[in-house]
Structures are given as structure tokens and as C-alpha cells.
Amino acid sequence: MANDNYVLEAREICKSFSGVKVLDHAGLTVLPGEVHALMGENGAGKSTLMKIIMGIYTKDSGSIVMNGQEVEFKGPSDALYAGISMIHQELSPIPEMTVAENIFLGREKRKIKGLPFMDRKAVNSSTMELLERYEMAEYIKPTMKMKTLNIAQIQMVEIIKAVSYDSKILIMDEPTSSLSDKESEVLFKIIENLRSQQVGIIYISHRMAEVFQISDRISVLRDGNFIGCVETESASHQKLINMMVGRELERGYPQNTAEKGEVVLELKDMCSEGVFENFNLSVRSGEILGLAGLVGAGRSEVMQALVGYDPLDSGEIYLEGEKIEIHHPSDAIKNHIIIASEDRKELGLVFGRSIRENVALQNLEQVSTASFLNKPLEKKLCNSYAKEMTIKMNSIEEDIGSLSGGNQQKAVLAKSLMSKPKVLIMDEPTRGIDVGAKSTIYNIMIDLAKQGIAIIMISSELPELIGMADRILVMSGGKIMGELTDKKEFSQHKILSMAFGGVLNES
Amino acid sequence: MNLNLNRQEFKSILPRFALVAVVLLIVGVMSFLSPVFMTSKNMTNIFRQISINGIIAVGMTFVILLGDIDLSVGAVVGVVSVVCGNLLEQGMNWFAVCLIALAVSIVFGVFNGTLVAYLNFQPFVATLATLTIGRGVALAYSDGRPYIINNPIFKAIGQGYVGKVPIPVIILLAVCVICYVILNYTTFGRYFFAVGGNKNAARLSGVKTKKVEMSAYIISAICACIVGLILSARISSGQPNAGDGYELDAIAAVAIGGTSMNGGVGSLTGTMLGFVMIGLLSNSMNLLNINSFYQQIVKGCLIIIAVYVDMKSKGDKK
Ligand SMILES: Nc1ncnc2c1ncn2[C@@H]1O[C@H](COP(=O)(O)OP(=O)(O)OP(=O)(O)O)[C@@H](O)[C@H]1O
Ligand SMILES: [Mg+2]
Numbered sequence: 045m046a047n048d049n050y051v052l053e054a055r056e057i058c059k060s061f062s063g064v065k066v067l068d069h070a071g072l073t074v075l076p077g078e079v080h081a082l083m084g085e086n087g088a089g090k091s092t093l094m095k096i097i098m099g100i101y102t103k104d105s106g107s108i109v110m111n112g113q114e115v116e117f118k119g120p121s122d123a124l125y126a127g128i129s130m131i132h133q134e135l136s137p138i139p140e141m142t143v144a145e146n147i148f149l150g151r152e153k154r155k156i157k158g159l160p161f162m163d164r165k166a167v168n169s170s171t172m173e174l175l176e177r178y179e180m181a182e183y184i185k186p187t188m189k190m191k192t193l194n195i196a197q198i199q200m201v202e203i204i205k206a207v208s209y210d211s212k213i214l215i216m217d218e219p220t221s222s223l224s225d226k227e228s229e230v231l232f233k234i235i236e237n238l239r240s241q242q243v244g245i246i247y248i249s250h251r252m253a254e255v256f257q258i259s260d261r262i263s264v265l266r267d268g269n270f271i272g273c274v275e276t277e278s279a280s281h282q283k284l285i286n287m288m289v290g291r292e293l294e295r296g297y298p299q300n301t302a303e304k305g306e307v308v309l310e311l312k313d314m315c316s317e318g319v320f321e322n323f324n325l326s327v328r329s330g331e332i333l334g335l336a337g338l339v340g341a342g343r344s345e346v347m348q349a350l351v352g353y354d355p356l357d358s359g360e361i362y363l364e365g366e367k368i369e370i371h372h373p374s375d376a377i378k379n380h381i382i383i384a385s386e387d388r389k390e391l392g393l394v395f396g397r398s399i400r401e402n403v404a405l406q407n408l409e410q411v412s413t414a415s416f417l418n419k420p421l422e423k424k425l426c427n428s429y430a431k432e433m434t435i436k437m438n439s440i441e442e443d444i445g446s447l448s449g450g451n452q453q454k455a456v457l458a459k460s461l462m463s464k465p466k467v468l469i470m471d472e473p474t475r476g477i478d479v480g481a482k483s484t485i486y487n488i489m490i491d492l493a494k495q496g497i498a499i500i501m502i503s504s505e506l507p508e509l510i511g512m513a514d515r516i517l518v519m520s521g522g523k524i525m526g527e528l529t530d531k532k533e534f535s536q537h538k539i540l541s542m543a544f545g546g547v548l549n550e551s
Numbered sequence: 552m553n554l555n556l557n558r559q560e561f562k563s564i565l566p567r568f569a570l571v572a573v574v575l576l577i578v579g580v581m582s583f584l585s586p587v588f589m590t591s592k593n594m595t596n597i598f599r600q601i602s603i604n605g606i607i608a609v610g611m612t613f614v615i616l617l618g619d620i621d622l623s624v625g626a627v628v629g630v631v632s633v634v635c636g637n638l639l640e641q642g643m644n645w646f647a648v649c650l651i652a653l654a655v656s657i658v659f660g661v662f663n664g665t666l667v668a669y670l671n672f673q674p675f676v677a678t679l680a681t682l683t684i685g686r687g688v689a690l691a692y693s694d695g696r697p698y699i700i701n702n703p704i705f706k707a708i709g710q711g712y713v714g715k716v717p718i719p720v721i722i723l724l725a726v727c728v729i730c731y732v733i734l735n736y737t738t739f740g741r742y743f744f745a746v747g748g749n750k751n752a753a754r755l756s757g758v759k760t761k762k763v764e765m766s767a768y769i770i771s772a773i774c775a776c777i778v779g780l781i782l783s784a785r786i787s788s789g790q791p792n793a794g795d796g797y798e799l800d801a802i803a804a805v806a807i808g809g810t811s812m813n814g815g816v817g818s819l820t821g822t823m824l825g826f827v828m829i830g831l832l833s834n835s836m837n838l839l840n841i842n843s844f845y846q847q848i849v850k851g852c853l854i855i856i857a858v859y860v861d862m863k864s865k866g867d868k869k
Binding site for chain 1: 737745758759816
């Protein structure tokens with residue numbers, strides 16, 4: 045058992061939150077220069093184990109050993125100092141600060157040593173160097189405010205920040221969940237580079253393909269228990285899924301056999317200056333329309349403008365043939381045009397409030413008479429939607445923030461379903477969701493389509509988009525670059541060349 | 552499973568429980584220490600005093616739930632007081648005076664709400680400006696002099712009784728009940744928690760966030776107006792300096808009651824326990840002849856302890 049080579053060992057870690065056991069003698073070992081993938085269902089305890097290593101949570105029992113010596117971190121700054129840094133699943137940028145300030149937060153370069161005057165120039169130029177080294181300088185400038193970045197850009201900033209500490213161990217908690225293939229490739233290059241510098245990497249992800257692509261070993265957690273560790277070379281998809289969920293799963297994507305009906309939603313010439321232009325779209329009942337594109341192509345932006353969250357300069361919206369006006373998200377909800385946002389922390393959920401309140405928030409009309417709430421009904425309805433989405437929770441009254449990332453995503457979907465959508469916009473619906481729950485969500489999508497709902501699906505995971513969509517629109521730079529209507533002609537290559545075509549034309 | 556749930560629930564009611572325990576402790580200890588304390592006269596007195604701070608604190612709770620703050624309430628009390636004083640001196644009907652006072656306070660609420668919700672001013676700055684303007688208006692309007700109020704019906708608002716219960720206490724109860732129902736049993740109330748917790752998510756969920764913010768300031772101003780009426784009636788005069796510093800006592804009550812200054816988390820029952828506790832404590836210290844300078848020190852320490860207990864029980868992170 046004892047292997048002196050390990051840079052990091054977590055042994056027999058146990059942890060309970062208010063009496064509920066979340067980790068039960070779980071552990072993990074990391075070799076220098078290896079990428080160690082950590083997998084498991086939503087709520088298996090992956091993030092919790094990482095937070096314990098970082099000293100963010102205290103463990104109930106067990107030990108953490110670094111280079112053969114037991115360590116006890118009181119907080120993340122101790123861990124950073126000892127050479128462990130982490131990219132968190134839930135991003136927490138400081139919106140009013142610039143990219144450079146965020147990256148160098150807490151270790152600002154001083155103009156004169158010992159005096160608290162920040163040397164902005166030095167910070168900006170070091171940031172520029174980092175951005176250039178990681179090929180991000182095109183998209184992100186050191187002086188941009190964090191609040192102007194989209195979620196993929198924020199993720200890249202977090203990655204660069206974590207790497208910039210030159211740690212010996214780097215923990216990545218679902219770093220690609222909001223990246224498209226292109227940025228993911230950049231990340232993999234960074235990882236290769238770190239590997240050659242003998243950095244040990246713990247890599248959490250629900251995406252099988254990338255785990256197989258980059259990892260050396262894979263460990264699996266299930267319900268807080270350590271199930272096993274396998275060499276990636278000798279592992280198979282099926283074996284891993286078995287380890288994770290403890291049962292066989294149907295593979296592939298379910299067929300959308302729903303009858304395609306009338307056009308439900310039609311958008312004409314939607315424009316928002318500098319964001320997207322001349323956007324046209326129509327989607328029929330029972331249809332799953334895919335929106336493909338690189339991050340920053342304007343997919344989420346168009347959809348957020350459609351539902352009235354972002355401003356729209358011009359354009360017409362027709363619902364079931366009738367022209368409607370949407371000036372505020374409440375108008376969209378009244379018309380049953382529902383969006384399940386990709387950004388659960390910023391736009392999807394109210395942290396600090398219960399699962400019940402979150403699921404009910406946009407559906408209070410259903411559980412009230414003349415503005416007076418019917419709480420038992422609210423509880424009952426929310427519970428049934430939460431159950432339908434298989435949210436892992438102790439009670440519907442639990443704070444939504446205490447759910448695991450994937451279960452929060454399920455709560456966003458539960459909330460959308462409760463609104464009885466005619467048009468359901470699913471922006472990265474499986475972001476951070478485990479294999480088992482993914483197939484649940486795919487099946488729910490088909491069910492909804494069969495009920496005559498029109499679904500618009502945005503996804504950066506091309507296999508998923510190709511598997512689920514009946515028709516795909518490819519966007520780039522705020523414009524539609526092309527349409528694929530025949531399921532047989534869907535291919536990653538075609539979609540990507542359309543998506544990149546736009547970028548090439550532009551520059 | 553059930554046991555865990557109970558534990559969780561217990562955790563969340565712990566600070567509330569602690570407040571109730573402290574209130575009972577004060578009552579218990581004081582009834583030993585002071586023979587006057589438990590008399591009905593003293594109790595009436597305590598609750599009449601509490602009603603002033605209590606009504607403002609209830610309104611303030613709505614604002615603080617949004618993560619905002621309203622510093623202008625004390626000044627609104629002053630404006631209402633001089634407007635009432637002047638109009639009553641001129642012989643206007645007491646009910647018309649109350650309606651005009653209400654209208655004036657709503658103007659202040661709308662002013663705050665416009666600055667914060669529509670012009671994106673920071674609440675602290677916006678309401679600080681309103682506080683200054685409001686006090687200035689009260690002083691300019693009255694030329695710095697008090698008005699004398701003789702209208703007997705109006706005076707009853709502050710001095711009268713229904714049976715043995717002072718009218719201000721009845722008003723306090725009514726305000727508490729109405730606001731409690733609004734906050735906990737209506738969709739409108741639910742929006743305060745959502746907007747305070749995450750404004751963007753609330754908006755995407757169809758909540759008219761600006762309107763919610765606007766109404767918080769209006770509710771707060773209306774509560775200040777009610778206090779302005781009670782206070783003027785009680786001292787039989789319209790005072791330009793009435794209500795000076797009331798905002799701070801109200802904020803203290805809300806904080807002690809466990810409502811987070813960051814918004815999204817809190818409750819009216821907490822606020823109620825908060826102002827009852829402050830009221831009991833200052834009455835007790837008065838009865839025990841504790842110097843008012845020391846009373847302030849005690850009050851400050853109390854805020855720190857209460858908020859600390861509250862943070863500990865919520866931040867179950869470790
Ligand atoms: N602060 C907390 N308070 C209470 N329970 C918590 C807290 N953090 C996590 N949990 C619970 O611990 C369990 C494990 O959560 P964790 O975030 O570690 O899962 P995960 O494996 O990272 O899942 P995912 O793939 O969805 O991110 C979940 O059931 C979650 O509800
Ligand atoms: Mg996680």
C-alpha cells in the first residue's frame with residue numbers, strides 16, 4: 045500500500061453535514077505528473093472531498109498526506125501555500141474587478157515593497173503574459189471587468205488563475221462543464237504542459253470522452269464510498285458506468301419519435317447591436333432544435349433576449365402564429381416560453397433559499413389564489429417535480445446551495461418544467477450532470493416533445509447535440525451560419541467547420 | 552433520516568429560540584429585581600415605547616431583506632410631524648391630515664425607490680441624501696419651531712386606549728400582523744426573499760425586481776409615517792426634530808432578529824423579537840437606574856452577540 049511516490053494521499057476521509065454522511069472512508073492518491081480523474085454520480089461527494097483537501101471543510105476523521113507528511117490545512121490559503129490549488133465547480137469571480145485583479149487577488153504586486161500601493165501596470169502585463177501563453181489573449185483582456193465576461197471566459201480566467209500559482213498539485217472540479225470544444229482543447233494543452241512539469245492533477249468530470257483522452261488513472265466514488273481506482277488504459281466505458289451507478293445503463297441517445305406539428309415559435313429578424321443580428325428561427329411542436337456554436341457565438345444571448353432578460357433592438361416574435369410582445373421575462377413566462385439557464389448560480393437559482401422556494405419562484409400563480417399562497421399545495425407540487433428530476437436531497441426545505449452542482453442543475457430543470465412550457469429553451473441542460481441523470485434528462489426531453497412542446501437546446505457537447513436534435517442551427521459571431529436539417533448529415537466536422545467558418549470570415 | 556431533519560430544523564430555530572430565551576430571562580430576572588417591573592402600568596409603558604421603534608423596524612425589514620437599507624425613516628417622521636402640526640393648527644380635519652401625511656411619506660418612499668431601483672444609486676447613499684433633505688424640509692417648513700397640537704381625536708392616536716391597551720400598541724400589532732401575512736403568505740412577499748437573494752435570477756424568473764424594490768421603500772416610508780403620527784399625537788406637538796436617529800434603532804432590531812444585511816435571509820418574527828428585546832432591556836436598565844451612557848454600550852454589545860449567534864447557527868459550513 046505505502047507508496048512513497050505519492051505527492052498527495054487522502055486516507056479514509058469521513059464527513060457528515062448535519063448528521064448526513066457524505067463521505068464514508070473515501071480516499072484518493074495522486075502521483076507526480078499524473079492526471080487522476082475522479083468520477084461519480086451527482087452528490088457522490090467529489091467536490092466535498094476536494095474541499096476537505098483544500099481545508100475549506102474540516103474532515104470528521106481520516107488524514108491527508110503530502111509527500112509522506114501528514115498535513116492539516118486550516119483554509120485554502122494554507123493549501124495554496126503548501127502547493128495545492130483548485131479550480132472550483134462553482135465559480136466566484138468578483139464582478140467589479142478586472143481580469144488582472146481577479147487573477148492576482150491576494151498577491152498583488154506592490155509598487156514599493158511593504159506599502160499597499162498596487163502596481164497596476166505590472167499586474168496587467170503579467171496577466172497579459174499569462175493570457176498569451178494560454179492563447180486566450182484574443183478573447184480576454186487584462187483590463188476587462190469580470191462582470192462583462194461570459195461564463196466560459198470566466199472559467200478560463202479561473203483556470204489561468206489556478207495555474208498561475210505554479211502549484212505542485214492542481215485540483216480541477218468540472219473545469220470543462222461550461223467550455224466548448226475549442227476552449228477545452230486549450231485546457232488539455234495546459235494540462236499536458238503541467239503534466240510534463242510533474243504536476244499532479246486531480247480532474248473531476250462527467251464527460252467520459254475527455255476523461256479517457258487525458259487521464260492516467262480513474263477513481264470512482266459512489267454515495268461517499270471509494271469504489272475503486274483503475275488504470276485508464278485498461279478501463280472501459282461500461283465498466284466505469286457500472287462502478288459509478290452500480291447498474292447497467294442504456295447507452296446512446298433515445299429517439300425522438302414525437303409527431304412534428306405546427307410551428308410554435310417563430311422569430312423574425314431579431315437584432316441586438318453588437319451581440320447578434322438578423323436572427324431568424326422557427327421551431328415546431330414536438331421538435332428538438334439544436335443551437336450549435338462556439339462559446340461567444342451569441343446563442344445564450346439570443347435566447348436571453350427572446351425571453352426579455354436582455355434588451356432587443358428589433359425583431360418580431362410569433363407564438364402559435366400570433367405576434368406577441370416580450371418586454372420582461374414575466375411576459376415570456378405568461379406565454380409559456382421558458383428558459384432553463386446555463387448559469388445556475390447567477391441566473392438560475394436563489395442561493396440561501398430552499399429548494400421549494402426556488403422551484404416555485406416563477407410558478408407562484410399555480411400555487412396561489414388572489415396572491416395568497418397555498419403552502420401545502422406548493423410543497424406537494426414542488427416535491428413531485430423534484431422527484432421527477434431525481435434531485436438528491438434530504439428535504440425540499442433544504443437550502444438549494446447545499447445541493448451538489450449536478451443536483452442544482454436538476455432543480456433548474458424542475459423549475460422550468462413546472463412552468464408548463466410550450467417552448468422550452470434548455471441552455472446546456474446537462475452541464476455538470478452525471479451519466480445516469482443525463483439519460484434521465486434525455487428521456488424527459490423526448491417525453492416533453494411527445495407532449496407537443498417545442499424544445500430549443502443549446503449545448504457545447506456536440507455528441508449530445510447530434511444525438512438529441514432533429515435539426516441544428518449553427519451560429520457564429522451573432523449570426524446563423526447554416527442549418528442542418530437531415531439527421532443523417534449531422535457530424536461534428538460539419539458543425540465545427542460552419543462554426544469556425546464564421547470566425548475565419550470575421551478576422 | 553427523521554432524526555437528521557429534526558436536527559436541521561433545530562439548528563435553524565436555534566437563534567430564534569435563543570432570543571426568546573433571553574427575553575424570558577430578562578422578564579424573569581427583572582420581576583425579582585424590581586417590584587415595579589411586572590406591574591401592568593410598567594408593561595403598558597414598555598409596549599407603548601416599543602411601538603415606535605417596532606413599527607419602523609417592521610418596515611425596515613422589507614428593505615433590508617433586499618440587501619438595501621433605508622436611512623431616511625427618521626427624517627420622514629420629522630416631516631410628517633411638522634406637516635401634521637401645521638395643518639392641525641390651521642384647524643383641518645384630523646383624518647384629512649393623516650391622509651396628507653400618508654401622501655407626503657409615499658413621496659419620500661417613491662423618491663428613494665426611484666433613486667435606488669431605477670437610477671441605480673446605492674441605497675446607503677440615496678437614503679442618506681433623503682435623510683438630509685427630509686430633515687432640511689422639516690426644519691425649513693416649520694422654520695425650526697414646533698407646532699402645538701390640540702385636536703383631541705388626533706391626540707388619541709398617541710395617548711388613547713382601547714380598554715386597557717394603548718392605541719399605539721394596537722397599531723403596532725396591526726402593522727405586525729398585516730406585514731407578516733404579506734411577507735409570508737403572499738406571492739408579493741415571496742418576491743422580497745428572491746430579489747434579496749439573487750436579483751438576476753429573480754428577474755429571469757419573471758419577478759418585476761424594480762417594482763419590488765420600489766415597494767420596499769414605500770412600505771418603509773409608510774411605517775415611518777405611522778410613527779410620525781403616533782409620536783406627534785403623543786407629545787401633542789409637531790416637532791421638526793422628531794424621529795432623529797430612529798433609523799439606527801430600527802436597523803439594530805432587524806439585525807438582532809437575524810435578518811442578513813446582504814439580503815435574502817431573515818424574518819419578521821426575528822425583527823419582532825429584536826425590538827421587544829431592545830425595549831425590555833432599556834426599560835429594565837431604566838428601572839435599575841443604569842446610566843444611559845452605559846445603556847448604549849450594552850445595546851451595542853447585544854447587537855454583536857445576537858448577530859454572532861445567528862451567523863454561527865447558519866454558517867454550518869465546517
Ligand atoms: N455545505 C453543505 N451542507 C450540507 N450538505 C452538503 C453541503 N455540501 C455538500 N452537501 C451534500 O453532500 C453531498 C455530496 O456533495 P458534493 O458536492 O460533494 O457532490 P459531487 O460529487 O461533487 O456532485 P456533482 O457531480 O453534482 O458536483 C450532496 O448530497 C450534497 O447535498
Ligand atoms: Mg461537485
